[in-house]
Amino acid sequence: MVEHMVSIEKDGAIVIANRVVIDGHSNVSDKVRVVTHIHSDHTVNLSMSIRNNYKLIGTQITLNWLPILGYPVNSNLLELDYGSRVRIGDLSLELVKSHHIPGTAQVLVECSDGSRILYSSDFKKPGVSTPLVNADVLIVDAVYGRPHYVRDFDNIIETILIDFVKQLLSEGGVHIFGYYGKVNEVMNILREGGIDAPFILPQKIYMMTRKAESFGPKIGDYVLAGTREASEIIRSRWYVYLDHTTRARFGLPNGASSIVLSGWEFEKPIKKLGPRSWHVTFSDHADFNGLAYYVSQVNPRAVYVVKARSNGAEEFASYISEKLGIKRVFVV
Ligand SMILES: [Zn+2]
Structure with missing residues (x-):
């Protein structure tokens, strides 16, 4: 057999x-x-x-x-x-x-x-x-x-995420935390959803994005975190910063919002975790x-x-x- x-x-x-x-x-x-x-x-x-x-x-x-x-x-x-x-x-x-x-x-x-x-x-x-x-x-x-382990909203979560990021962006910068690869997928989703704010990316995610772009869709405007350009963009308060999920606990610039992406929630797509901090039930499974x-x-x-x-x-x-x-x- x-x-x-x-x-x-x-x-x-x-x-x-x-x-x-x-x-x-x-x-x-x-x-x-x-x-x-x-x-x-x-x-x-x-x-x-x-x-x-x-x-x-x-x-x-x-x-x-x-x-x-x-x-x-x-x-x-x-x-x-x-x-x-x-x-x-x-x-x-x-x-x-x-x-x-x-x-x-x-x-x-x-x-x-x-x-x-x-x-x-x-x-x-x-x-x-x-x-x-x-x-x-x-x-x-x-x-x-x-x-x-059932999420009834899985088929509309991309739209929910796009709309939520747009809403938060009107109030200041948005920091999104997820695993490697997932943040790359989310960048594509946000661009397709019409979000053209610059992305700020730490070293590894920046390099992964550059590599992915050489084989696939272009990501538009993105800069390396820690550079002078990135600091200026953060001061402008119109940006999306994407980082690894383990860094979600670190402090954010004044007025910025944070979104942690994880599939481990089954009741609702968006859950408030604290002032200007949310969990969005976006799963890759x-x-x-x-x-x-x-x-x-x-x-x-x-x-x-x-x-x-x-x-x-x-x-x-x-x-x-x-x-x-x-x-x-x-x-x-
Ligand atoms: Zn996996």
């Missing part, structure tokens, strides 16, 4: 046919590792893979963002476009687009007997902006794996209903739910075996 070609290690490393490993490190014969995107729970032990001279496969943007985030990538890289295939021994491997942060990919592996193994990686909007493919075996991270829909559409015979990157792995596994009738569901 094809599911015996899959093994998953405690840290979430996914091993296929002992030839290729995805989003973790393991000793595999072909010394190939796929990096589905740059988030830290998907780059576990990446330095070890690099030290052992593994070939890294990823999208152009993912592989170009890794050195900016401090990974000493060497020349053993293979940039793979969505929809292109590469052979690894008797396996054929393809990256399928995923709507999560820029560069994210699902991984589809076809075995010599034609059976298909799919790893979802992180995604949102399945069937809308994350394409759905069929597979015999699905490996999935149930990030919102409990049935009450499908909620429980989106996850279940994704699994139903992939229509696998067997599913692995990856414990290391799930919240409610067991509950999600019971749900898909009972409600979707999938007989072989493993939590690993």
Whole structure:
């Protein structure tokens, strides 16, 4: 059975046919590792893979963002476009687009007997902006794996965020905090929503943005934080400052507002945290209903739910075996 070609290690490393490993490190014969995107729970032990001279496969943007985030990538890289295939021994491997942060990919592996193994990686909007493919075996991270992890406003959150930022901008500068990659996605959303205030970006996000611009949409006016130009813009009180979520606790210039982006809220899209400080429920992950829909559409015979990157792995596994009738569901 094809599911015996899959093994998953405690840290979430996914091993296929002992030839290729995805989003973790393991000793595999072909010394190939796929990096589905740059988030830290998907780059576990990446330095070890690099030290052992593994070939890294990823999208152009993912592989170009890794050195900016401090990974000493060497020349053993293979940039793979969505929809292109590469052979690894008797396996054929393809990256399928995923709507999560820029560069994210699902991984589809076809075995010599034609059976298909799919790893979802992180995604949102399945069937809308994350394409759905069929597979015999699905490996999935149930990030919102409990049935009450549902956000009814997910499909309008972009508009809510745009309108809210416009409103706050009329009162002063706006500081937005989110994870790497998510802030890049948000920059695109704000520009598409007609917000043309200059962006101020700290070093890493600035460099990631420059790199992303060289492959994709232009971001318009943005400057590096800490420069004289940035200070002048901050004094003008018409700007959007985007920073990593861990810096949200630091003080803001007078009169500025702060928005923390996170999906961990299910009641409402905007919640006040304090004077001039808000939580906006903007997630880069499908909620429980989106996850279940994704699994139903992939229509696998067997599913692995990856414990290391799930919240409610067991509950999600019971749900898909009972409600979707999938007989072989493993939590690993
Ligand atoms: Zn992610």
